[in-house]
Amino acid sequence: MALLEERQRSGYLFLAVMIGHILLISAQVNSRAGVPVLETVTFGVFSEIERAVSGAVSTVRNAWSGYVGLRHVKQENDELKRRLAAAEVALQQQRALADRARGLSELLDLRNRLSLKTVAAEIIGASATPDFQTLTIDKGTRDGLKADMAVIAPAGIAGRVVIPGARSAKVQLIIDLNAAVGAVVERTRAQGVVVGAGGDGLRMDYVSDAADVVVGDVVVSAGIDGIYPKGLAIGRVESIERSGGAYRRIMVRPAVNFSALEEVLVVVAPAPPHESTDGVSE
Numbered sequence: 001m002a003l004l005e006e007r008q009r010s011g012y013l014f015l016a017v018m019i020g021h022i023l024l025i026s027a028q029v030n031s032r033a034g035v036p037v038l039e040t041v042t043f044g045v046f047s048e049i050e051r052a053v054s055g056a057v058s059t060v061r062n063a064w065s066g067y068v069g070l071r072h073v074k075q076e077n078d079e080l081k082r083r084l085a086a087a088e089v090a091l092q093q094q095r096a097l098a099d100r101a102r103g104l105s106e107l108l109d110l111r112n113r114l115s116l117k118t119v120a121a122e123i124i125g126a127s128a129t130p131d132f133q134t135l136t137i138d139k140g141t142r143d144g145l146k147a148d149m150a151v152i153a154p155a156g157i158a159g160r161v162v163i164p165g166a167r168s169a170k171v172q173l174i175i176d177l178n179a180a181v182g183a184v185v186e187r188t189r190a191q192g193v194v195v196g197a198g199g200d201g202l203r204m205d206y207v208s209d210a211a212d213v214v215v216g217d218v219v220v221s222a223g224i225d226g227i228y229p230k231g232l233a234i235g236r237v238e239s240i241e242r243s244g245g246a247y248r249r250i251m252v253r254p255a256v257n258f259s260a261l262e263e264v265l266v267v268v269a270p271a272p273p274h275e276s277t278d279g280v281s282e
Contacts, residue, residue: 109154116229117269118152119143123262124168133176133196133258139266140165148227150267156233156255157181157221158264169266173258174234175200182222183234188212191222194234194252200259202235202252209248213237219252229267 121143125136139145141164149161151171159179163170172179175196183194183204190211197203207213217237223230235252242248 114229114265116267118265119145119268121151121169121264121266123264131177133173133179134162135159135171135173135258135261137169137171137264137266138167140167140169142166144268145169145266146268150228150232151264152232152267153256153261153264155257156235157228158256158258158261160227161266171264175202175254175258180225181228181234182225183219184222185211185213185237186218186220188217192250194219197251200254202254204237204250204252205247207248207250209242209246211248213240213248213250215240 119139121137121139123135124138127134127136137151145161145164147161147164151158151160157174159171159173159176161169162172173196174181174194177196177198179196181194182191184191185207188211190207190213192204192207194202194204204219215237219234219237221228221230221232221234233255235254237250238253239251240248241250
């Protein structure tokens with residue numbers, strides 16, 4: 001065992017001596033460029049090491065730069081998304097303000113055209129069931145409102161006040177099943193009664209089978225029920241069916257879009273005698 005270890009040490013020593021001789025010779029022998037061979041070899045080895053280290057550092061640096069860049073891009077995207085969301089909200093607000101301004105302008109124009117004393121009101125609530133179609137407005141008895149006062153919109157008749165409170169009032173819409181309006185066909189003056197037909201529809205009853213009524217005719221208030229002024233739009237004839245009796249079944253599409261209604265006028269005083277709602281004497 002000792003002999004084997006001695007031989008190994010001798011081999012190691014011989015190898016070291018040989019390497020030392022080679023290094024001494026390399027240090028003394030010059031290459032064609034005049035540089036010692038040892039220095040050339042050492043430079044080659046260390047240059048490869050430097051190349052590998054530099055490549056690794058470059059890879060790490062690029063990866064880090066990419067990570068930082070991605071984070072920066074993500075932050076920019078998040079900021080752009082926030083700005084876009086804020087712009088969309090602002091645009092919606094501007095549209096809402098424009099719609100409100102347009103609605104108020106139409107309401108003011110209607111008020112100026114009518115020879116009626118009215119109070120402007122804003123809708124603050126609504127209730128719709130199969131049997132009752134009502135809404136709540138922000139004006140009441142303090143503003144001069146009473147039961148059975150007509151409520152109108154720029155497009156036509158909306159309904160009537162049924163429960164006036166001090167600072168608000170409940171309005172029964174003309175599409176309510178219990179609502180009724182004395183009406184005439186504007187073109188031929190054929191008379192009837194418009195009642196709520198359920199949902200958003202209207203029906204004109206008690207129109208003679210011989211009356212001249214066609215699809216598309218405009219139906220207006222007759223002014224004989226003591227509630228609605230004469231000549232206000234109710235709707236347009238949508239269909240006509242013969243019921244087999246003395247009257248026809250006439251369906252009317254309301255002039256007012258109740259789902260988009262926001263402001264209304266309440267008629268607090270009737271029109272002067274012998275004068276229509278457009279100010280033209282009769």
